[in-house]
Amino acid sequence: TRNGGAGMEKALSNQEDLGGDRGMTDDIFDESYCEKEGPKPARRYVWRNIILMSLLHLGALYGLWLIPAAKPVTLVWGFLCFLLSALGITAGAHRIWSHRSYKASLPLRIFLAIANSMAFQNDIYEWARDHRVHHKFSETDADPHNATRGFFFSHVGWLLVRKHPDVxxxxRKLDMADLKADKVVMFQRRFYKLSVVAMCFLFPTLVPWCFWGESLRNSFFLPAILRYVLVLNATWLVNSAAHMFGNRPYDRNINPRENRWVTFGALGEGFHNYHHTFPYDYSTSEFGWHYNFTTAFIDLMCLLGLASDRKKVSKETILARKIRTGDGSHNG
Ligand code: ST9
Ligand code: ZN
Ligand code: ZN
Incomplete structure (x- = not known):
């Protein structure tokens, strides 16, 4: 790997199995890091974000109020937009670009990058960098949404204040060479703002307005604003709720947990104790399609020849790990 022999050896002894060579190991927990001693840096609010995030959520509440007045086909469209933008995060930014847990062909990467702009959660490069430090330095000062700072901070608070300098x-020391070499990722980063305006706001609004004469107000507040806020909160619940509530069948020594409610809303991303234990598994769970739309999507893409090289942890390795470090719940 690019990390050299030492990194590889460490990863293997900590995690038992890398599931093949992914060309990166910077999502593996680093036990050698120690938080700096002394007082923590002061919290610095970013008022622009606080105001915009509040307005956005008020807009979503207004969207909820508008639901009874909308045409049913607009609600179906809003749901489709939810699925599409969520896949841009789960199958795209998360399972390919943060963890390299499977390979995607150029057309699939282009599709997922467009879907990712629809989700407007920072560009793929920034998302994956924050996510790799989240795994590598989980629950420390260097974790952007350190869950030991409480539910609110790990949910949305971390987007409303300046980052801890250790993040x-x-x-900056992470190996990001694989993403720098991915033209789709770099192109999306270059045209990020434009792509967000087009995909997160204009496209979801214009389709119902042009094609079935939905009012501009319903078209904007339902498939654009409400859908955006729902995808944001479903994602954030993985960082907050799934780091606090649920069982730890794979590793009782870490905070991330198996949370079925989060899994349901996040298309399969709430098996979070499993995911932090085996971050390179393309399914983020040992149970295949169970509650896992994203895994079904990736399997379909493989069937169509658009994806390949899915990394999977063997049943024996999972069982051995459960017995060695699990909490004994064994029920996922
Ligand atoms: C959003 C992201 O919502 C959500 C991510 C969630 C992740 C979930 C993971 C869970 C698992 C997966 C499950 C998926 C489930 C999906 C379900 C779907 C249904 N390393 O950022 P700045 C550098 S976004 C290295 O300004 P401040 C940076 O490059 C929502 N470097 O820091 C820059 O350098 P330079 C919409 C880093 O000033 C400098 O530092 N977006 C790193 O502290 C300053 O960077 C927003 O709301 C790093 N990790 O500000 C915007 N980080 O100067 C949010 C930074 O050289 N962002 N750098 O260019 C911001 O406004 C700001 O980042 C801030 C911090 C205020 C939060
Ligand atoms: Zn996590
Ligand atoms: Zn992850």
Whole structure:
């Protein structure tokens, strides 16, 4: 790997199995990091974000109020937009670009990058960098949404204040060569703002307005604003709720947990104790399609020849790990 022998050896002894060579190991927990001693840096609010995030959520509440007045086909469209933008995060930014847990062909990567702009959660490069430090330095100062700072901070608070300096310091040392070499990722980063305006706001609004004469107000507040806020909160619940509530069948020594409610809303991303234990597994779970739309999508893409090389942890390795470090619940 690019990390050299030492990194590889460490990863293997910590995680038992890398599931093949992914060309990166910077999502593996680093036990050698220690938080700096002394007082923590002061919290610095970013008022622009606080105001915009509040307005956005008020807009979503207004969207909820408008639901009874909307045409049913607009609600179906809003749901489709939810699925599409969520896949841009789960199958795209998360399972390919943060963890390299499977390979996607150029057309699939283009599709997922467009879907990712629809989700407007920072560009793929920034998302994956924050996510790799989240795994590598989980629940420390260098974790952007450190869950030991509470539910609110790990849910949305971290987007409303300046980052802890260790996030940036450690993030700068990550190996991001694979993403820098991915033209789709770099192109999306270059045209990010434009792509967000087009895909997160204009496209979801214009389709119902042009094609079935939905009012402009319903078209904007339902498939654009409400859908955006629902995808955001479903994603954030993985960082907040799934780091606090649920069982730990694979590793009782870490905070991330198996949370069925989060899994349901996040298309399969709430098996979070499993995911932090085996971050390179393309399914983020040992149970295949069970509650896992994203895995079904990736399997379909493989069937169509658009994806390949899915990394999977063997049943024996999972069982051995459960017996060695699990909490004994064994019921996922
Ligand atoms: C959003 C993201 O919502 C959500 C991510 C969730 C992740 C979930 C993961 C869970 C698992 C997967 C499950 C998926 C489930 C999906 C379900 C779907 C249904 N390393 O950022 P700045 C550098 S976004 C290295 O300004 P501040 C940076 O490059 C929502 N370097 O920091 C820059 O350098 P330079 C919409 C880093 O000033 C400098 O530091 N977006 C790193 O502290 C300053 O960067 C928003 O709301 C790093 N990790 O500000 C915007 N980080 O100067 C949010 C930074 O050289 N962002 N750097 O260019 C912001 O406004 C700001 O980032 C801030 C911090 C205020 C939060
Ligand atoms: Zn996590
Ligand atoms: Zn992850």
């Amino acid at each position: 940036i310091e450690k993030g």
